Amino acid sequence: MKALGFEAPYWLGRKFSFEAMPPIKVWADCLHAGTLKLKPGFHAAPVTFQDSCNFVRNAGMYQQSRDLMSVVATDFREMHPHGNATYCCGNGGGQGLMPEYKQAKIAALKAKADCILATGAKTVVVACHNCEDGIHETCKNYELDAKVELFSAYLAEAVDLQGN
Amino acid sequence: MTIDTQTLSRTLADKAGARLEMWLSICSRCGMCAEGCHYYASNPRPEHVPAFRVKPLVDLYKKRGQVDATVLETLRDVCYGTCTMCQRCTMYCPHGIGIAALVHAARGVAVAMGLTPPGLAKGLENALEFGNNLGVTEDDFLETVEWQLEELQEEMPFARAPMDKEGAEFLLTFHPRDIKFYPQNLFNYLKLYNAAGIDFTMSSKAWDSTNLGLFAGDVAKASRLAANVADTAERLKVKALITAE
Amino acid sequence: MIHVVYNFAVGPMVWLAFTICITGLAYRLIRYRRKAVAAKKGLPGDFRTTWAVRSMLYYLLPLNRTAKSSPWSTVAGFALHIPLLVVAFFLSAHVIMLEQSWGVAWPTIPDVWADVLTIIALAALGFLALKRLLHPALRGLTEPKDLLVLLLVALPLLTGLAAHRQWGDYPLMLTLHVLSANILLMLIPFTKLSHMALFFVSRAATGSDFGKRQVGAW
Numbered sequence: 001m002k003a004l005g006f007e008a009p010y011w012l013g014r015k016f017s018f019e020a021m022p023p024i025k026v027w028a029d030c031l032h033a034g035t036l037k038l039k040p041g042f043h044a045a046p047v048t049f050q051d052s053c054n055f056v057r058n059a060g061m062y063q064q065s066r067d068l069m070s071v072v073a074t075d076f077r078e079m080h081p082h083g084n085a086t087y088c089c090g091n092g093g094g095q096g097l098m099p100e101y102k103q104a105k106i107a108a109l110k111a112k113a114d115c116i117l118a119t120g121a122k123t124v125v126v127a128c129h130n131c132e133d134g135i136h137e138t139c140k141n142y143e144l145d146a147k148v149e150l151f152s153a154y155l156a157e158a159v160d161l162q163g164n
Numbered sequence: 165m166t167i168d169t170q171t172l173s174r175t176l177a178d179k180a181g182a183r184l185e186m187w188l189s190i191c192s193r194c195g196m197c198a199e200g201c202h203y204y205a206s207n208p209r210p211e212h213v214p215a216f217r218v219k220p221l222v223d224l225y226k227k228r229g230q231v232d233a234t235v236l237e238t239l240r241d242v243c244y245g246t247c248t249m250c251q252r253c254t255m256y257c258p259h260g261i262g263i264a265a266l267v268h269a270a271r272g273v274a275v276a277m278g279l280t281p282p283g284l285a286k287g288l289e290n291a292l293e294f295g296n297n298l299g300v301t302e303d304d305f306l307e308t309v310e311w312q313l314e315e316l317q318e319e320m321p322f323a324r325a326p327m328d329k330e331g332a333e334f335l336l337t338f339h340p341r342d343i344k345f346y347p348q349n350l351f352n353y354l355k356l357y358n359a360a361g362i363d364f365t366m367s368s369k370a371w372d373s374t375n376l377g378l379f380a381g382d383v384a385k386a387s388r389l390a391a392n393v394a395d396t397a398e399r400l401k402v403k404a405l406i407t408a409e
Numbered sequence: 410m411i412h413v414v415y416n417f418a419v420g421p422m423v424w425l426a427f428t429i430c431i432t433g434l435a436y437r438l439i440r441y442r443r444k445a446v447a448a449k450k451g452l453p454g455d456f457r458t459t460w461a462v463r464s465m466l467y468y469l470l471p472l473n474r475t476a477k478s479s480p481w482s483t484v485a486g487f488a489l490h491i492p493l494l495v496v497a498f499f500l501s502a503h504v505i506m507l508e509q510s511w512g513v514a515w516p517t518i519p520d521v522w523a524d525v526l527t528i529i530a531l532a533a534l535g536f537l538a539l540k541r542l543l544h545p546a547l548r549g550l551t552e553p554k555d556l557l558v559l560l561l562v563a564l565p566l567l568t569g570l571a572a573h574r575q576w577g578d579y580p581l582m583l584t585l586h587v588l589s590a591n592i593l594l595m596l597i598p599f600t601k602l603s604h605m606a607l608f609f610v611s612r613a614a615t616g617s618d619f620g621k622r623q624v625g626a627w
Contacts, residue, residue: 001407003375006621008390011383013450018335018397020373021404023353026334030360037359053250060623084624085255085474087202092248093267094379097283101245108246110206127409129339129374152409156352159359161320182444186437186611190604193555194537195547199478210549256475258468258486259608260615260626 001054022055024127027155028064031071041074042158048077048121050112050135051086052128065127065151072158077119087111089126091134106141109134113142127151167236167277172229175276179269180225187261188222191215197263200253203246214253214263217242221270240279243270243381271381284380291389296372298340306368308343312351316358323358325366328400332365335397337373339408349409364406370396373407411580418587419506426591433598434606441610457620464616465609467627474627482540488533492526493562499523502573520573527570534563558600564589 005020030036049069055061062083069076079086090109095101116124116138124139124146126132136148197214198204204212220239224231249264257263274280280288287297294300306327313325326332336357342349357364370393377386397405467473476483497503501517508514518526538559541551568586571577597605604611612626619626 001373003378003386003390004373004393004405004407007378008387008394009452010448010450011387012391012394013452015452016394016398018394018402019404021334021406023406023409026362026404026406027356027360030362035360035362036356053248053252057251057255057624058622062624085252087205088248088250088252090202090248092250093264094244094281094284094376095248097287097376097379098244098281099283100281101241104203104245108203108206108212111202129341129409150349150352150409152349152352152356156355159355161359180444181448182441183611183614185444186441186607190601190607190611192601192604193547193550193552194482195544195550196475196479196482198546199475204546208546210546213546213550216550254615254619255626256478258473258475259604260464260468260612262615262618 001059005059022059022061022127023152024055024061024064024068025059028061028067031068037160038068038071038155038158039160040071043073043123043154044075045123046075046077046119046121047073047123047125047154048079048116048119049082050079050089050124050126050128050131051083052126052131053088053092055127056086057084061127068151068155069125072155077121079115079119081115087115089128089131089134090138091130096130096133106137109138109141113138113144116144116146117142122146123154124148125151125154167231167233169229171276172224172273175273176224176229179272183262184266184269187259187263187266188218188225190259191218191222191261192259194258197253197257197261200256202248202250202252211242212246214247214257217247217263217270218266221266221273224273236274236277236279239270240274240281243267243274244281249379268378268381272383273381275380275382280380280382284376287376288380288382288385291372291374291376292385295370295392296340296343297374297376298344300340300344302368305343305371308347308350309366312347312354316351316354320355320358323354325354326364327366327368329365330399331401332363333403334362334364335400335402335405336364336366337371337393337405337408339374340372342408343371353409365400365402367396367400373405411584415580415584415587418584418591422591423587426594430594430597434603437598437603438606438610441607455621457617460620460625461613461616464612464619464626467625468608468612472627481536485533485536485540488529489537489562492530492533493566496523496526496530496566496569524570524573527566531563531566531570534559534566554600558602561589561593561596561600562602565593 001020001022009015027036049065090105090112095105124135126135126148132148132150139146193215195213195215201212201214210216220242223235247267249267251264253263254260290299291297309325313323316323373393375386375389377389471483499518500523501520504514504517538556541547541555565586568582568589572579572582572586597603615626
């Protein structure tokens with residue numbers, strides 16, 4: 001998103017004829033337009049949301065993500081801090097592909113682990129593949145009793161096939 | 165390691181854009197950015213204050229690239245090893261300094277000096293050769309799409325997965341592991357977009373919108389990767405490109 | 410002897426100091442502009458003025474995350490900058506000198522206020538210096554020049570206060586005051602004190618960047 005949405009036009013020196021869009025925006029737009037039907041309150045387990053730096057802090061998808069979560073989750077709990085000020089999942093900037101710095105990365109996940117633990121959530125929904133790994137490592141290394149689920153999976157399970 | 169001082173000074177000159185020059189000179193090392201960093205929050209040490217990450221770069225400019233290998237190795241370890249470029253610190257900097265952008269520039273220096281971390285370098289190589297960083301072939305991609313579409317059609321008989329369709333409104337792109345390791349993810353995307361009834365297509369050639377060049381700080385390679393996807397999107401005349409989740 | 414130095418300091422050196430300060434800062438702004446235009450590669454501009462202005466306001470007023478996360482440093486920051494500017498522009502002695510040479514004048518603050526403000530600013534500088542020396546993480550980040558620059562700002566304040574309060578030798582203190590203030594002015598463009606002008610540029614750039622994504626950079 002960052003590359004194609006924000007940086008690439010300046011790297012390549014041209015304006016694109018298309019717009020780069022985060023998936024969350026498309027889902028939220030379809031939800032608001034009424035074309036995407038989700039089963040209200042489909043997920044009952046306590047859940048929190050990892051705001052990804054690219055989609056939330058850098059692409060401004062905070063409200064859209066909460067609009068979607070509030071439809072499908074009955075027990076949604078915010079981390080503190082959350083939204084634009086949330087702590088990084090720890091796995092951005094290519095950290096997932098640099099095993100030589102893994103120890104430092106895991107040590108730095110403590111901040112996130114504390115945030116997740118305080119919510120008591122059993123599921124952490126993530127909207128980015130890097131976050132998926134980062135939060136997974138957080139839960140594993142800090143022994144949190146929470147599973148990690150991609151936003152797409154979380155929403156896809158709740159799609160109302162009869163309504164669509 | 166011997167240092168190619170010519171390449172180094174050329175790279176430093178290339179990277180010295182308006183913002184970099186300004187930010188390097190006004191960073192007061194006040195340390196307020198510390199509150200913004202999860203490395204610092206988890207382990208409050210001086211080297212985990214974001215402003216510290218700017219130091220090796222300042223050093224290089226001050227010494228006009230006349231440095232020994234240890235300085236470059238420090239730069240590499242600081243800029244790749246203690247930062248995720250999440251930009252949270254910028255929100256805490258009174259001057260609004262884009263520390264992530266400076267780290268990105270420093271990584272660019274490391275790349276030019278041949279210090280790209282091997283994991284990133286390998287992924288980049290794959291991305292440039294195959295169009296995706298996990299080296300998935302076109303046949304594998306098409307097969308996976310077909311397979312997941314069939315699965316989806318069992319619960320959604322009307323589901324479609326148009327390939328290389330010109331004039332669609334949206335172009336879907338993925339993270340390569342959605343295809344290689346977790347095809348269920350692809351299933352979920354197809355389910356959501358079919359359920360929403362949007363007019364979308366995929367490209368058999370450029371479906372990976374991740375960009376390891378951006379992470380590595382390798383602007384030349386990042387540009388090639390971005391151009392591959394952007395050219396495809398423009399050729400298919402889509403209105404919007406949906407990036408990988 | 411001291412009178413010769415004093416006359417030089419309040420005469421030609423003031424001109425030199427202001428010339429260096431203003432042209433230096435102007436050069437930096439022009440250089441920034443030139444490089445920024447080159448980096449745009451002719452793409453249509455998408456600067457978000459409203460977001461840029463908001464970004465500045467949120468930090469010119471204590472309405473930001475940093476004010477909450479580092480309250481003491483924020484207080485020190487305001488306690489340094491406000492007195493510094495108010496005293497520099499509205500001290501009666503400063504305005505009188507300007508009136509004598511250029512014939513322009515504006516309202517001034519009572520001298521007692523100036524004393525109090527100066528002491529507040531010096532206390533703020535002391536706090537910032539101590540924080541640099543005592544805070545474990547900040548100490549690791551601090552370089553000698555970070556303390557020197559605080560001293561550079563402290564000197565005109567200290568000598569100005571001493572001159573007004575008639576501490577020590579008045580002509581000497583006054584001369585040192587003018588000299589140190591001139592040196593401070595001359596060094597502004599070449600040190601991190603250049604944030605005097607570039608603060609606004611940096612905040613605008615970042616504010617606009619974040620604003621493109623509808624996120625406030627504060």
